[in-house]
Amino acid sequence: MRFFLRLALVLWAFAVAMPALPGHALSRATAERDFRQFIARLWPQAHARGVSRAVFDAAFKHTTLDWSLPDLDPKFTGKPVEAGQRQAEFSSPADYFNEASIAALTARGKAEMQRWARVLKRIEKRFGVPPGILLAMWARESNFGRAAIPYDAVRNLATLSFMGRRPDTFRPELLAALTMLQRGHVTRAEMKSSWAGAMGLMQMLPSQFLDYAVDFDGDGHKDIWSSVPDALASAANFLKSRGWRSGEAWGYEVRMPARFDCTLEGPDHGRSIGEWLKMGLKPAGGRSIPADRLDDLAFLVLPAARFGPAFLGTRNYYVIKSYNNSDLYVIYIGQLADRITHDLRFVQPWRGISTYSRDKVARLQRKLVAEGYNVGDTIDGLIGFRTRIATGLYEKKYGLAFDCWPGPQVFGAAGVK
Numbered sequence: 203m204r205f206f207l208r209l210a211l212v213l214w215a216f217a218v219a220m221p222a223l224p225g226h227a228l229s230r231a232t233a234e235r236d237f238r239q240f241i242a243r244l245w246p247q248a249h250a251r252g253v254s255r256a257v258f259d260a261a262f263k264h265t266t267l268d269w270s271l272p273d274l275d276p277k278f279t280g281k282p283v284e285a286g287q288r289q290a291e292f293s294s295p296a297d298y299f300n301e302a303s304i305a306a307l308t309a310r311g312k313a314e315m316q317r318w319a320r321v322l323k324r325i326e327k328r329f330g331v332p333p334g335i336l337l338a339m340w341a342r343e344s345n346f347g348r349a350a351i352p353y354d355a356v357r358n359l360a361t362l363s364f365m366g367r368r369p370d371t372f373r374p375e376l377l378a379a380l381t382m383l384q385r386g387h388v389t390r391a392e393m394k395s396s397w398a399g400a401m402g403l404m405q406m407l408p409s410q411f412l413d414y415a416v417d418f419d420g421d422g423h424k425d426i427w428s429s430v431p432d433a434l435a436s437a438a439n440f441l442k443s444r445g446w447r448s449g450e451a452w453g454y455e456v457r458m459p460a461r462f463d464c465t466l467e468g469p470d471h472g473r474s475i476g477e478w479l480k481m482g483l484k485p486a487g488g489r490s491i492p493a494d495r496l497d498d499l500a501f502l503v504l505p506a507a508r509f510g511p512a513f514l515g516t517r518n519y520y521v522i523k524s525y526n527n528s529d530l531y532v533i534y535i536g537q538l539a540d541r542i543t544h545d546l547r548f549v550q551p552w553r554g555i556s557t558y559s560r561d562k563v564a565r566l567q568r569k570l571v572a573e574g575y576n577v578g579d580t581i582d583g584l585i586g587f588r589t590r591i592a593t594g595l596y597e598k599k600y601g602l603a604f605d606c607w608p609g610p611q612v613f614g615a616a617g618v619k
Contacts, residue, residue: 228278230269233365237267240364244376251377253384261356261380261390268353268361271397278365295506296552298530304538307341311542314346321431325418329438330448334539335522336434342534343405347430355379355395355408362398375399378408387411387424394427402426403433406440414440437525444521450498452522452536453515455486455549458508464606465594467502468587469520475500478514486511486549505529507590507607511550529587556609560584562618566608569616570596 228236241262248258269279315322315333322333340346359379362372379399382388395401399408406415406426415424418435426433454475458464459482476496483502485491500514513519513533522532540546560583567577567589575592585608594606602611613619 230267233278234267237360237364241265241360244363248377248380251381251384253377253380257384258380261383262360265354265357265360267365268357271358271361271366273362273367273398275365275367294555294557295510295530296554299534299537299548299552304534304541307338307345307538308541310346311337311341311538314340315542318430318434321418321434325431325435325438329435329442329446331438331441331446332539332543334543335441335452335535336438337542338535338538339437339525340403340434341538342531343400344403347403351394351396351401351405353395353397353399355393355399355401356383356390358395358397359399359408372399375408378412381412382408387415388427392427403428403430404437406436410440411436414443440525441521444524445517446521447516447518450516450518451495452532452539453500453503453513453519454489454491456483456512456514457486457550458483458504458512463594464504464507464604465591465598467504467591467606469501472499472501474498475514478502483512483514489546503529503533503587504590504606505533506552506555507594508605509553509555509607511548511552555607557585558608558613562613563589563608566613566616566618567592569618 245255245258249255311334315337319333322336325336326332343349344351356376356379359372359376363369363376366372376399379393383390383393393401396405400406401408401411403426411424411426414436415426416432416435416439417424418431419425419429421429423429424432424436426436456478462482474497475491478500479491479496498516500516501519503513503515503519504510511533515532519532519536522535523529526532537546537548562583563585564581564583567581567583570577570589570592571581573596575595576588577592578586578588589608590606593608593612594604596602596612596616597604597606600615602615603609
């Protein structure tokens with residue numbers, strides 16, 4: 203009897219210690235119980251940041267897990283990560299740049315530029331960021347304040363901190379949100395956000411708010427939810443703090459020769475605009491780049507590899523990317539800003555290209571890493587610039603069609619089904 207009792211205890215301990223695998227999710231009741239324990243363990247960290255017990259308890263009094271969120275850890279849901287993925291920046295480039303949407307935002311952006319002209323001029327004078335960039339960000343982040351931002355920021359950040367795939371990313375944001383409540387910047391009921399905890403007209407994360415929010419309308423409050431001057435100036439302050447260079451463009455669309463090496467993409471291959479032009483790149487549509495900007499440092503950007511427009515991104519390109527770490531996002535902002543202020547549009551079309559589940563791309567990334575290629579800091583299942591470069595190098599090595607995009611030939615050669 204004792205033997206079987208000891209065996210049962212060993213098996214029970216083993217089951218508790220083993221992480222749940224996709225298809226074998228933890229029960230919701232167990233997760234909710236463990237979530238309350240997680241909140242209790244969070245208190246000392248919040249207290250160290252100056253959050254009072256009363257504010258902490260009020261914040262979490264009725265907070266439960268939100269099981270509808272994307273990017274949850276499969277051990278809780280039993281589903282692969284991509285099953286709940288809703289972020290537009292992970293979609294096909296051609297889908298992301300919807301012409302009807304861009305045209306509507308351009309028209310609205312021109313109207314808002316006239317409405318807020320004086321404020322925008324003051325912001326540019328103080329922070330160096332031009333109106334077009336800020337208006338484009340406002341358009342993309344909240345449709346000029348018209349987009350529904352329905353989520354409970356504390357609940358979402360707590361959920362993602364506890365059972366998200368990237369808890370170390372969201373836990374500091376949860377603590378920053380509690381700090382905002384403690385300082386009286388916003389009430390618990392007013393703290394609405396995107397699914398990832400970004401708030402207000404410009405969708406700033408709580409840590410960004412604490413570091414960069416500005417009271418630009420002079421009413422004594424940093425209000426990124428309803429004050430357009432505060433929201434725009436706060437975003438401009440962020441960009442300036444990240445190194446925005448006044449007078450420098452975000453980037454330029456260029457034409458790339460048919461045999462140009464697409465593995466030269468990315469921040470590791472920067473050179474002056476003049477050097478890129480000598481290598482064969484040309485401004486798209488017969489446009490010109492000012493002679494006094496030819497010494498500016500620039501980087502080749504190919505979000506769809508050879509299946510879409512090519513760009514030379516400046517240092518300001520990467521400043522915008524620090525706001526949202528997506529090439530598609532930056533190019534959307536740049537294109538919309540150009541259309542609002544100069545009526546400039548893409549010259550080259552976005553062609554339809556094959557997209558795949560994150561799980562399948564992740565399996566390809568593991569194959570590429572096993573052969574010594576760099577696909578980035580993590581195996582994330584996303585076709586970022588390092589995965590595009592690695593794909594191009596793999597294509598060169600095995601004599602495949604050279605386009606730097608993981609298509610059927612690449613998956614087939616790598617044995618990924």
